[in-house]
Amino acid sequence: MGMKPFSTTGLSALALLASVGVAGAEGLVVSNWDGYMAGDAIDTFNAETGNEAELVLHATNEEIMGKLIASKGKGYDVVFVSSPFAEVLNNLGLAETLDHSKLPNIANLYPEANQLSHDPGNTFSIPYAWGTTGLCYRSDLLAEEPDSWMDLLQPAEGVSGKTTMLATDRWLLGAGFLAKGYSVNEVDPEKVAEVRDLLIDAKGTLLAYDDTTFYSKLVSGEAELVHAWDGWCNYGIAENADIKYVIPEEGSDLWVDTMVILKGSENKDAAYDFVNFILDAKNHGWAAENILYKVPNKPAMEGLSAEMIETFPNMAMTPAEMLEFEQLRDVGEGQRLYARTVSEIKAN
Amino acid sequence: MKDRSPALLMAPALAWLTAFMVVPCLLILALAFFRRGIYGGIEYTFTLENLGLVFDPLYAGIFLKSAWIAGLAALIAVVLGYAAAFAIAAAPARRQPALLFFAVLPFWSNYLVRTYAWIVLLNREGLLTGIARWFGYDGELPKLLYTEPAVVVGLVYNYLPFVILACYAPLSRLNVEIGEASRDLGASGWTTFRRVTVPMTFHGIATGFVFVFVLSIGNFVTPALLGGGQFQMIGNLVYAQFLTANDWPFGAALSMVLIAIMMGLLTLQTFASEKASGSGRHD
Numbered sequence: 001m002g003m004k005p006f007s008t009t010g011l012s013a014l015a016l017l018a019s020v021g022v023a024g025a026e027g028l029v030v031s032n033w034d035g036y037m038a039g040d041a042i043d044t045f046n047a048e049t050g051n052e053a054e055l056v057l058h059a060t061n062e063e064i065m066g067k068l069i070a071s072k073g074k075g076y077d078v079v080f081v082s083s084p085f086a087e088v089l090n091n092l093g094l095a096e097t098l099d100h101s102k103l104p105n106i107a108n109l110y111p112e113a114n115q116l117s118h119d120p121g122n123t124f125s126i127p128y129a130w131g132t133t134g135l136c137y138r139s140d141l142l143a144e145e146p147d148s149w150m151d152l153l154q155p156a157e158g159v160s161g162k163t164t165m166l167a168t169d170r171w172l173l174g175a176g177f178l179a180k181g182y183s184v185n186e187v188d189p190e191k192v193a194e195v196r197d198l199l200i201d202a203k204g205t206l207l208a209y210d211d212t213t214f215y216s217k218l219v220s221g222e223a224e225l226v227h228a229w230d231g232w233c234n235y236g237i238a239e240n241a242d243i244k245y246v247i248p249e250e251g252s253d254l255w256v257d258t259m260v261i262l263k264g265s266e267n268k269d270a271a272y273d274f275v276n277f278i279l280d281a282k283n284h285g286w287a288a289e290n291i292l293y294k295v296p297n298k299p300a301m302e303g304l305s306a307e308m309i310e311t312f313p314n315m316a317m318t319p320a321e322m323l324e325f326e327q328l329r330d331v332g333e334g335q336r337l338y339a340r341t342v343s344e345i346k347a348n
Numbered sequence: 349m350k351d352r353s354p355a356l357l358m359a360p361a362l363a364w365l366t367a368f369m370v371v372p373c374l375l376i377l378a379l380a381f382f383r384r385g386i387y388g389g390i391e392y393t394f395t396l397e398n399l400g401l402v403f404d405p406l407y408a409g410i411f412l413k414s415a416w417i418a419g420l421a422a423l424i425a426v427v428l429g430y431a432a433a434f435a436i437a438a439a440p441a442r443r444q445p446a447l448l449f450f451a452v453l454p455f456w457s458n459y460l461v462r463t464y465a466w467i468v469l470l471n472r473e474g475l476l477t478g479i480a481r482w483f484g485y486d487g488e489l490p491k492l493l494y495t496e497p498a499v500v501v502g503l504v505y506n507y508l509p510f511v512i513l514a515c516y517a518p519l520s521r522l523n524v525e526i527g528e529a530s531r532d533l534g535a536s537g538w539t540t541f542r543r544v545t546v547p548m549t550f551h552g553i554a555t556g557f558v559f560v561f562v563l564s565i566g567n568f569v570t571p572a573l574l575g576g577g578q579f580q581m582i583g584n585l586v587y588a589q590f591l592t593a594n595d596w597p598f599g600a601a602l603s604m605v606l607i608a609i610m611m612g613l614l615t616l617q618t619f620a621s622e623k624a625s626g627s628g629r630h631d
Contacts (some may be wrong), residue, residue: 062388062591069389088387161491162472167577169592207472208494208576220473332386339593340406346580347410 027052028270032080038286045277051270061085065338077265078274083256085329093126096261102272105279112319113296117327125258126275129293131170133253136233137225138218140225140242148249149179150288160205160318162224167209169338170328174253175227179331184253184326187334196341200348218243230314237312245314254325380600398601414417414581418564421503425560429511437519451512463573465500494576502570507563511556518549525591551621558617564612
């Protein structure tokens with residue numbers, strides 16, 4: 001979640017510098033992470049519908065949010081953002097209230113995809129991809145299969161120094177919240193402080209914090225156990241069959257990346273057409289087949305080959321199983337506490 | 349009538365800098381005096397809270413840590429760079445351009461690529477480990493990458509050419525007869541170096557030091573890549589405020605203090621070099 005698959009630089013700042021271009025006023029403007037949909041998706045859409053849609057890229061949720069808040073949502077028609085950010089767009093009154101009759105392909109979504117806690121009934125956001133956060137590891141190098149977040153936070157003797165954790169605020173803290181049995185949206189300062197102390201101790205055992213190349217560290221053997229999003233663990237599995245993914249017994253978060261139509265869009269019909277186009281099983285299935293993320297589209301997932309499911313077992317996780325996990329929610333002012341806490345962890 | 353051509357010649361560059369650098373910088377810095385909106389964004393109510401927060405022990409500590417790392421990198425770079433510049437300036441004149449060329453060569457490649465090269469070299473399954481294994485060592489090397497020394501090494505490596513160039517200029521212009529005079533008067537080689545060469549090239553040293561320090565203290569790429577994100581420098585903190593915490597006002601406040609430190613140092617350096625070139629005039 002909140003990431004561009006197959007990151008080219010690993011440093012979103014550079015991508016930010018490269019993408020300062022402002023979207024033009026003519027035609028539909030779609031903003032997405034680089035490589036998060038088929039390279040020819042926009043061209044196919046234009047050819048099929050006679051639109052002049054244009055794709056712009058954002059490297060992070062925060063980048064596109066900064067632009068949308070600054071422009072009050074002008075200049076963009078459809079944006080791909082993670083669910084907590086979709087919530088913010090809705091709270092700010094920037095997200096269009098969706099008319100499902102203009103999205104016939106919404107019938108392709110699993111019933112569970114209509115029950116997401118950030119937006120029950122998909123009133124302002126349409127889920128694009130979803131998944132879990134857990135442990136990705138080299139089964140051939142670890143003496144014991146990990147099954148708890150504590151295996152990562154207090155690694156065994158030989159594993160210490162060979163683990164990585166995600167550095168993005170919400171997931172870094174999330175690992176600690178889950179280990180302690182707290183909500184992944186906990187904002188009680190005492191509980192956050194407890195988790196901070198746990199994570200400061202864990203830091204001493206880490207090889208590095210890593211959001212972008214942890215799976216290559218597993219492939220090279222530099223790391224043996226890493227904190228990972230399921231889809232990204234699949235990139236490691238693709239290169240080494242000894243790499244496995246497990247959701248610790250304490251659970252995971254459920255991350256959801258969504259499509260949001262902006263209320264200020266001047267091309268609303270085209271925006272609906274575009275979201276509907278993506279919900280087509282073939283177009284939506286592209287993400288599952290090519291970037292190895294689960295998509296909430298039933299015919300698309302049913303179209304995956306048995307071989308693929310066998311190679312990447314986490315692709316077989318059912319929507320009902322995923323819905324058992326708590327979603328990351330927008331925590332409003334709590335974000336400041338999170339940012340400070342992460343600074344405290346890293347400064348220690 | 350006074351000749352106005354210098355002013356005219358400078359006007360395009362000044363206009364460019366003002367429009368595309370000074371004005372945007374001021375706009376960002378102005379944000380420091382407003383509040384962060386609940387969902388990020390800016391709430392236009394005046395506050396000094398953000399500037400106050402910079403001096404909170406947590407963030408002040410990150411400033412000190414950054415200054416320590418930048419200072420260490422600058423010191424090492426000056427020692428290595430001065431020695432290299434001295435050697436180049438002492439080489440036969442026809443070889444000097446080639447030597448300078450090689451010193452600056454790495455500079456022509458991308459900063460990120462150069463930094464990744466260190467990862468390839470230092471990581472646990474990297475080149476150094478490979479070489480050690482080849483020689484029959486099968487234990488584990490100490491952790492080289494994702495440490496504080498790795499960050500310092502990365503900074504020194506990347507900014508060394510600045511120091512070489514800054515020190516080479518005064519060293520190459522140094523009148524050899526002055527050194528001869530010093531020795532004729534009975535000074536040893538070391539004394540000549542210490543009492544004559546260094547003072548006369550001091551502005552090169554100061555320029556090199558300040559450049560490395562200023563570029564290092566705001567750096568965020570090297571600590572992120574070579575430090576494994578395990579400790580924060582002030583550049584990473586600013587980056588996080590703008591790109592993940594969405595707290596632009598606090599990011600702006602941090603930048604303001606950082607820019608103030610940099611400008612202070614650059615002013616001091618200019619002042620010091622002017623003083624040095626004033627007193628060290630020899631022709």
